[in-house]
Amino acid sequence: MKRIGILFGGKSGEHEVSLLSAAAVAGAIDRNKYEVVMIGITRDGCWKRFSGSLEALPDGSWEKDAEEMQISDLPHIIDFALPILHGPYGEDGTIQGLFEMLGLPYGGCGVLASALCMDKVSAKKIFEMEGIPTCRYELVYAEDLQSDPQSVVSRIEECLPYTVFVKPSNMGSSVGISKVTCREELLAALQLAACYDRRIIVEEGIDCREVETAVLGNHRPEAAAVGEIVASADFYDYRAKYTDDAGTVLSIPANIPAETAEEIRELACRAYKALDCSGYARTDFFIDKKTGKVYINEINTIPGFTKYSMFPLLWKEKGVSFGDLIERIVDLGYERYYAENNRQTVLRR
Ligand SMILES: Nc1ncnc2c1ncn2[C@@H]1O[C@H](COP(=O)(O)OP(=O)(O)O)[C@@H](O)[C@H]1O
Ligand SMILES: [Mg+2]
Known part of the structure; x- marks a missing residue:
């Protein structure tokens, strides 16, 4: 029987959501067809194999009953990886790259698609090239924001009317995102987004x-x-x-x-x-x-x-x-x- 490894938790801000998703996925897999191996990643990035009840996932109590493992153990304990991890280090191509290196088949998008979908600016550029309608935006670099915030603000105001949405290019779960309706809020929103990524996207609000x-x-x-x-x-x-x-x-x-x-x-x-x-x-x-x-x-x-x-x-x-x-x-x-x-x-x- 093939061993499906469900990877859950992870270092991103969406750790808790992943616990809920992974418990639901593990509960729905046909156990007559597949063996399920639960592999949790703690918030500080430790990998642990968990063999207890799925009920211990949502509240985080799985961690104390799980056995530590090394990443290099992965191809020995599973045949297929199913990452149910959200956000950076789970959804962004990094762990997909690890599966590629270990020669493990896995569920979901590959390295390139994962990375592109996670990066709002890159995805938008491709949508534009392919004629897939997407709302107007401006790209701002954190370095420019730091050196000359006034000219960044003027450029945005020339190109986009308020309301705008300010977002770190590479994040998820609405973390670091602000809805901005006036100049007074714009700088603070840009600075907040700059805490998460050096590329910031400012979008026309629809x-x-x-x-x-x-x-x-x-x-x-x-x-x-x-x-x-x-x-x-x-x-x-x-x-x-x-x-x-x-x-x-x-x-x-x-x-x-x-x-x-x-x-x-x-x-x-x-x-x-x-x-x-x-x-x-x-x-x-x-x-x-x-x-x-x-x-x-x-x-x-x-x-x-x-x-x-x-x-x-x-x-x-x-x-x-x-x-x-x-x-x-x-x-x-x-x-x-x-x-x-x-x-x-x-x-x-
Ligand atoms: N350009 C926009 N116009 C109107 N609402 C927006 C716009 N961008 C984002 N939002 C609102 O903010 C939410 C989060 O933005 P989104 O780009 O989906 O980020 P995330 O990757 O965190 O889900 C959206 O679901 C929507 O409610
Ligand atoms: Mg969204």
Whole structure:
């Protein structure tokens, strides 16, 4: 029986979310088909193998009953890696690079797609090149902000009207993001974003509805239903995402015209291919409330994966169960791995 290693926790600010997602994923895998090996990464980056009950994941108590392990043990204890880690060092291509080096097949996007999707500026540049509509933005370097903040502020004000959103290019979970409505707030927002990354993106704020779709596949990706997030907060900030479940409602399928849903699904698959995604990803869009125009916001390569998360719910709407979804993700990971191995064998001949 193949041993599927579920990697969870991690060093990012999204450690807790990962615990919830990983417990749900591990609970849904068909144990008649796969053996599950749980591998936790603590907040300070220690790797530990955990064999206890999944109930010990959400509250962090798994840590005290887990055995320390070395990264080099990984290929000896698992056959396939399924990273359920969010944010930096999990979703950004770094751990995917480690799996490549260890020769392990794994679930989800590869190194390049993971890194591109995590970096908002790089993803936007490719969306623009591919003609996938995305909102206007300016790139700011932390170094320029430090040396000449006034000229940075003037440049932004020349290019973009308020409201703007200020974000670190390479983060997730709304950490370091501010909604800015006037000059007085702009500098503080830029400085906050600069704490997280040297590249900062300032985007035109869209008065929008937020919709998402779930994509699955390698060469021929398919999109599931489109769902809407009705956030309780002013924007879908960290609190609204993970703490205030009662106030954030997911509407599945989204109450939007059928042509708009079709446009979103088609754009999602194009964006997925443009960033070289494989396995699965959740693709997020804005719909301008006034004009109805659709903009891509971002692709999340390891989206939230609890039973209440958008990604599995959008597939459930299409008749794919949580367990089947994970099986598809594992199969797609193997498909990519074997295709790559075959290419290398042919080249060596
Ligand atoms: N350009 C924008 N216009 C309107 N709302 C935005 C814009 N950018 C971000 N937001 C709001 O901020 C939230 C977080 O931004 P996002 O770019 O998705 O960051 P993260 O990677 O942290 O999820 C979005 O879900 C949305 O509510
Ligand atoms: Mg987002």
